[in-house]
Amino acid sequence: MAGADRPLSPHLQIWKWGPAMAASIAHRATGTILALVGIPVLVWWLLAAAAGAESYGTFRTWVIDAGEAGGLAVLTTILFKLAAIVVAWSFFQHMLSGLRHLVLDMGAGYELKANRTVALLTFVGSIILTLLLVAFVAMRGLGS
Amino acid sequence: MGNGTQIGRVRGLGSAKEGAHHWIAQRLTAIGNLLLMLWFIGSLLVMPDLSYASVSQWLSSPLAAVPMILLLVSTCWHLRLGLQVFIEDYVHEASGKLPLLILLNFYAIGAAALGTFAVLKLAFTGAAA
Numbered sequence: 001m002a003g004a005d006r007p008l009s010p011h012l013q014i015w016k017w018g019p020a021m022a023a024s025i026a027h028r029a030t031g032t033i034l035a036l037v038g039i040p041v042l043v044w045w046l047l048a049a050a051a052g053a054e055s056y057g058t059f060r061t062w063v064i065d066a067g068e069a070g071g072l073a074v075l076t077t078i079l080f081k082l083a084a085i086v087v088a089w090s091f092f093q094h095m096l097s098g099l100r101h102l103v104l105d106m107g108a109g110y111e112l113k114a115n116r117t118v119a120l121l122t123f124v125g126s127i128i129l130t131l132l133l134v135a136f137v138a139m140r141g142l143g144s
Numbered sequence: 145m146g147n148g149t150q151i152g153r154v155r156g157l158g159s160a161k162e163g164a165h166h167w168i169a170q171r172l173t174a175i176g177n178l179l180l181m182l183w184f185i186g187s188l189l190v191m192p193d194l195s196y197a198s199v200s201q202w203l204s205s206p207l208a209a210v211p212m213i214l215l216l217v218s219t220c221w222h223l224r225l226g227l228q229v230f231i232e233d234y235v236h237e238a239s240g241k242l243p244l245l246i247l248l249n250f251y252a253i254g255a256a257a258l259g260t261f262a263v264l265k266l267a268f269t270g271a272a273a
Binding site (some may be wrong): 095102 | 171174175178181185188189191192194196198199203212216220223226227229230254258259261262263265266
């Protein structure tokens with residue numbers, strides 16, 4: 001039974017990936033994205049608004065819509081749109097896996113099947129919510 | 145270190161040396177973040193557009209400025225706690241850990257302070273017509 005090459009804990013490289021493990025590390029990764037990308041852009045947006053119409057216009061040109069500026073701003077607005085989608089998905093994933101953690105903290109949801117299902121649902125839910133948000137923003141024209 | 149009970153022998157041996165207050169604060173701010181972020185996303189989605197006039201007028205109202213400030217404090221506090229654990233887990237040398245933790249505190253408090261100042265400026269000086 002006890003084979004010589006059975007893995008010892010913790011060996012991240014040779015653990016078999018499962019939904020719970022993926023949800024756990026995704027929680028950490030998405031939290032880091034929100035902290036290091038989401039917050040700086042939020043603060044930049046607030047500072048730009050506080051500094052007046054001209055500063056806010058600069059923010060819009062580089063982040064939201066290049067408008068007539070063209071050139072490099074076209075590239076940065078595309079990159080910021082991609083970043084916005086990544087940050088939005090990160091938020092929903094972090095929110096759902098965070099809610100999962102609050103349930104687990106109460107000592108519930110450890111049954112193998114339920115645990116696996118809920119971990120998978122955090123990914124399904126975050127992708128659906130991101131698509132809905134992107135569709136809504138596009139429909140309202142908020143991204144331009 | 146404890147000299148008898150099992151719990152006494154392991155207490156404080158985690159990578160952070162303490163934890164209960166950190167753990168509670170992480171969850172409290174998580175609930176705050178949940179409520180405030182849902183408010184923020186909902187507010188953005190019902191704005192007529194993201195022009196200077198709309199955004200500055202919205203943020204100069206007390207019922208937008210106050211939740212926005214709370215959002216900044218709650219998220220920055222939460223990210224400070226979260227990234228602290230990240231650093232404690234992955235940076236093993238004390239020579240790297242301490243500077244990173246100092247930097248993290250400056251980052252989190254700095255971001256919250258900058259954002260809060262921006263909101264207060266808009267709220268107190270009023271949006272440009």
